[in-house]
Amino acid sequence: MRLLHASEWRMTDFISDDANPRYAILSHTWGLDEVTYRDWRKLSISDVKLKAGYSKIIACREQAVRDGLEWVWIDTCCIDKSSSAELTEAINSMFRWYTNAAVCYVVLSDVEATSDRAVLEERMAKSRWFTRGWTLQELLAPPPEKLIFYSGEWTRLGSKTDFVDIVSSITRINKQYLQGQDLRHASVAQKMSWAALRQTSRLEDVAYCLLGLFDINMPMIYGEGDRAFIRLQEAIMTSTPDDHSLFAWGPILDEADIASKVTNRSEVLRKEPPRPDSATCELELFGLLAASPKDFEHSGNIIVSREAARFYKRPDNPNVPTKVGRDAFRLDLPMWRKNMKALYHWKEPNIAQLRNLHYATLLCHFEGDPSSSSSVILPLLSNGGRTLSRPRTLCYRRGRGVQFSVKKTKTVSIAPEAQIRISNGDIIFRRRRCAPPIYATGSSISTGSWYDFDGAIGFLSSSSPQPRHGRMLTLNYKLSDKDDRGMAVVFHRLSTDDQLFIEVIPVNFSGKEIESGDMTWYSSTTLNQATPTFTRSMALPSDEWHVQRSPMPDVYLRSERVSIDGSDIFVDVLDLLVGFDLD
Structure with a gap:
């Protein structure tokens, strides 16, 4: 000195x-x-x-x-x-x-x-x-x-x-x-909120000026820009892994308010697909960490829950957050509420897509909340592969804390929104739902296909600049977990005008072909040789097809061909609803 x-x-x-x-x-x-x-x-x-x-x-x-x-x-x-x-x-x-x-x-x-x-x-x-x-x-x-x-x-x-x-x-x-x-009694979110409205002359100093508050030491790399704040958060994550308030950034909505962003049954049952709407769609997805202290402007009253210490001292020893990519992290979080969907706004093409929505319970709550069992919820949307991404908003759940969900811990990988490259002839499933007890049993790509299918976001993509013709994708559905019968929905690309051709084939997934009345349930092992029971060449630029044949569940398919930014590149946007009574 x-x-x-x-x-x-x-x-x-x-x-x-x-x-x-x-x-x-x-x-x-x-x-x-x-x-x-x-x-x-x-x-x-x-x-x-x-x-x-x-x-x-x-x-x-x-x-x-x-x-x-x-x-x-x-x-x-x-x-x-x-x-x-x-x-x-x-x-x-x-x-x-x-x-x-x-x-x-x-x-x-x-x-x-x-x-x-x-x-x-x-x-x-x-x-x-x-x-x-x-x-x-x-x-x-x-x-x-x-x-x-x-x-x-x-x-x-x-x-x-x-x-x-x-x-x-x-x-x-x-x-x-x-x-x-002692500042160690303040949560990470509280300390970050104190810096939310402050400014520095150099971008890196946004992070460096906070080192003392968090008792963190790290090298100075002037020129790294906003990576400095990411490095600071990574260091905090390592030093205090049980303080989930580090992830409690962004505007906070009450659970009742966030319900408007979670789709209900009517979003699925309508033949008319949902349209992009900034009031109900998530417009952008983010990774686990904030971009700057400004993101913590609304987090000044968030403190660590008493459950945090117990959670990280459990016999099964939850993992501390682990970095698995440049901005991707894997961590254990209490999870609750399954089978929820939320609308995500693709910008190219301009569509509202239903994506899987998960609720992770952060081990923190509002200071002074009269309900000690309230908790902060981190919404997570599917984002390609096995990763999830978060919207900017958080959800505050009153009157029910984390005790009930701690036992439902899941290891999740959270990363920023994937940069998806669209090629000519790709397919995006805007909706892909089935009504209980019907359930999807999986998908398969045809042997030798040039396509890859990401089921998490319903995206069938090709590395080729031109659409490839032939069989692309098969989606399988069973009538119930007690019935081996079901069906396969098969997607082809025809060479004529790059047309989309659909087949629906009744299938017996136990492996035996079954004749029942005037319907043949083909063996799943010989599906490639099966004769399609229903076929449709989807008309351009839009078409819809409703297959109704008992005892096979109803199949509703809607297609729209969309040009990307006015170019020659097109994608087919599909709605596939199985087992719903849409009449």
Whole structure:
């Protein structure tokens, strides 16, 4: 730590905290023409005194002398920022330096002193000092009685204790933490919310200025941009894996409000498909981590649940979050509510697609909620392969906590929205539903096919720039878990106008061919040789087909051919509803 002498023109390096003398420390906002360490070393005394930033240095030194202190620390001139190693050490140590200071002078350069308390508080509320990222830790690190506010003219205004109410109102920081309570008692979400409305000059400093609040050390990589905040969250995740409030970011809807985004039976039963609507569709999907503290603006009252410690001490030992890709993580979460669907808004093509929706229970809740059993719910939508992605919104569930769902823990992989490349002739299933007791038994791609099928998002894709012709995909359905009969819906691409051709074949999945009345239930092992019972060449640009033949369940198929961005690339958008009475 390099300290500046309060009354002599010299600096001294102290190699350890134990060797440091008592010192004053300055908290301020940077302005133009600050005095840097290089200036102090290279310029003459007279030239240094001409710089605008010198006035706060001399004022700080003079105040330290009046307080009986021999040394001061000021970030503008006490750090050699040309040395990346020294800068990294300083940033990682700064919170401790502010904590250990004999006194911290906070100069509010844009606040004029007045004896009128109400006017003074009004002026303080508008001060730039409360909007900067670095000053957050400078506010919280010193003990309350050691942080002293000064006006721009260096008139003493009072201590942090004297202004605890107005500072809490300005910063949205709980008063107990301004009064010295250990910051380890605050949740990750609370600390992030304190920084949500603050700004830094450099993007990376959004993360670096928070290291002390979370007791995290990490290297400085200026130039990495918003990856710095991702690295910070990864470090927090490792150090406090049981604090799920790290994932509790975004606008929070009550469970009753979020129900509008969860489709009900009418969305499935209508022949007319759902259309994109920003009020009901999820427009964008994200990964587990936030992009910036701004995402925690609404999370200031979220605290860790008592269930968290018990959850991570269970005999089956849930995994701590594990990084499995650049922005993908695998973790154990209590899950509840299955067989839900939500509308997701594809932008290209412009459709509303039904996707599987899962509810994960985060081990946190609102502070002060009279219902101690309430919980924060993280909605997760299917996003290709075995990964899930989250929308921006959270759901708050009142009156029923995590105890009942902790036993239903599931390991999930959460990643940002997949960047899907669409090729000519691909197929997107807008809806693909079957009515109980009918259930889907799986899908298969024809041997030698050029297509891949992602059942999680209902996307049949080809790597070819042109549609490939022939058999592409087979979807299988059983009448019930007690009946081996069912059917196969087979999709072909015809060479004529790249037409979509559909077959529906009754199938006996036990492996034996069955004759029943005038219907043949073909063996699943000889399905490729079976004669289709029903066929349809879907008309362009849109068509619908309703197959009704008892005892086989009804099949409703609707197709729309959509051009991508007005180009020659097209996709067929399909609705497939099995076993629903649509008449």
